[in-house]
Amino acid sequence: MKRIAILGGSFNPMHIGHAEMIEKAREILKPDELWLMPAKKPPHKPAYEYASNTDRVEMLKAYADDFSDVFVNETELTMEGFTYTANTMQLLKEGHPDTVFIFLIGADSFVNFHNWYKPDIIMQNAELGIFSRNETGTDELEILKEKLEKELGGVYHIIDYKPSDISSTMIRELVKEGKSIEGLVPDKVRTYIENNNIYKEDRRLAYEKEKLIAEMEKALKPSRFAHSLGVMKTAVELAEIYGADKEKAEIAGILHDCAKNLDADKLRNLCDQNNIEVLPEEREDDNIAEALLHSKVGALLAKNIYEIKDQEILDAIYYHTVGRPEMSLLEKIIYVADFIEPTRTQNCKPGLDVMRELAKTDIDKAVYYATKATVDYVSFKGRYVNPCSLNTLNYYSRYKGEI
Numbered sequence: 001m002k003r004i005a006i007l008g009g010s011f012n013p014m015h016i017g018h019a020e021m022i023e024k025a026r027e028i029l030k031p032d033e034l035w036l037m038p039a040k041k042p043p044h045k046p047a048y049e050y051a052s053n054t055d056r057v058e059m060l061k062a063y064a065d066d067f068s069d070v071f072v073n074e075t076e077l078t079m080e081g082f083t084y085t086a087n088t089m090q091l092l093k094e095g096h097p098d099t100v101f102i103f104l105i106g107a108d109s110f111v112n113f114h115n116w117y118k119p120d121i122i123m124q125n126a127e128l129g130i131f132s133r134n135e136t137g138t139d140e141l142e143i144l145k146e147k148l149e150k151e152l153g154g155v156y157h158i159i160d161y162k163p164s165d166i167s168s169t170m171i172r173e174l175v176k177e178g179k180s181i182e183g184l185v186p187d188k189v190r191t192y193i194e195n196n197n198i199y200k201e202d203r204r205l206a207y208e209k210e211k212l213i214a215e216m217e218k219a220l221k222p223s224r225f226a227h228s229l230g231v232m233k234t235a236v237e238l239a240e241i242y243g244a245d246k247e248k249a250e251i252a253g254i255l256h257d258c259a260k261n262l263d264a265d266k267l268r269n270l271c272d273q274n275n276i277e278v279l280p281e282e283r284e285d286d287n288i289a290e291a292l293l294h295s296k297v298g299a300l301l302a303k304n305i306y307e308i309k310d311q312e313i314l315d316a317i318y319y320h321t322v323g324r325p326e327m328s329l330l331e332k333i334i335y336v337a338d339f340i341e342p343t344r345t346q347n348c349k350p351g352l353d354v355m356r357e358l359a360k361t362d363i364d365k366a367v368y369y370a371t372k373a374t375v376d377y378v379s380f381k382g383r384y385v386n387p388c389s390l391n392t393l394n395y396y397s398r399y400k401g402e403i
């Protein structure tokens with residue numbers, strides 16, 4: 001009968017410890033083939049922590065390529081719902097009735113084997129290969145083996161070998177910190193991780209972005225959410241033009257109005273609790289409070305609720321309504337993107353189309369004209385003009401000129 005050893009696991013990623021187990025199992029058990037069987041990616045795990053099914057299969061294949069008897073088996077990736085080893089082994093045995101499967105596990109798993117889901121079914125469909133991989137003595141494993149032989153029947157092979165103490169978590173941490181993983185994972189796996197940016201910080205940011213968009217969709221009214229997406233998109237375009245950090249622009253863009261759903265009382269309360277200045281006009285007039293405090297409170301929520309630690313992003317949110325002299329590039333980008341994003345329809349001088357073109361060629365001039373349009377509009381309506389807006393206007397007036 002054909003004998004196939006199976007090493008299952010998350011392989012997130014596969015490392016040298018796994019390679020040693022594979023080598024040892026081939027040497028001691030002498031199977032005809034050895035199958036690597038990756039487990040399904042849990043749906044709630046983000047990609048920067050848990051590589052996709054495809055990436056983990058590709059990493060295993062890159063390794064298995066060097067051997068004529070090592071293969072990747074994707075059975076568990078195609079099974080519905082939660083996968084139990086008992087079900088997997090039953091399925092494999094049904095498909096290969098003339099094969100003896102040897103399921104490989106570590107000593108720590110073996111100690112708990114009787115608590116696994118239907119261990120008797122596993123033993124009816126496979127033999128067990130046990131690595132004495134932790135501090136559990138071989139004697140203790142022998143006693144347990146005899147006990148299980150009586151209780152469950154089946155065949156148990158104890159492989160007296162302790163693989164190197166390497167964990168996938170450790171590999172992922174090293175990659176995240178930009179450190180070398182040479183010698184800790186097979187070379188081809190390392191190349192795959194490097195070439196495909198697996199476990200890298202930018203994957204984390206991509207995940208954060210998806211999460212923040214979903215949070216904003218829940219928190220904001222549909223029209224405000226559409227506006228926020230517009231600001232995000234426009235901010236990225238401007239970041240591209242002016243060489244700013246596109247990821248920061250995206251995050252600041254999607255979050256800039258994150259406090260816009262709060263009413264005046266709530267905004268004032270949050271300001272008072274967090275030592276944020278509330279001007280007398282913002283204290284007295286709800287409309288003014290809502291128009292002006294949402295940016296300051298937005299920066300507070302971005303930091304405390306949405307866990308944004310980057311001060312540049314927080315400042316861009318804080319100053320997005322009234323600006324300030326000497327704004328950073330990111331602040332200017334969010335300030336202008338808020339004014340010109342595609343869902344905006346308000347009339348302004350010199351007109352939105354002109355402003356949209358101006359933003360692409362001269363961001364400082366765009367800041368000036370956006371501020372001027374806001375101040376003119378508010379004055380025309382006879383409403384309160386925020387002194388910070390006037391400061392911004394005065395400072396950026398040096399950039400006015402022909403348009």
Ligand SMILES: [Fe+2]
Pocket residue numbers: 256257260294295320321338
């Ligand atoms: Fe806003």
Ligand SMILES: [Fe+2]
Pocket residue numbers: 227231256257338
């Ligand atoms: Fe906005």
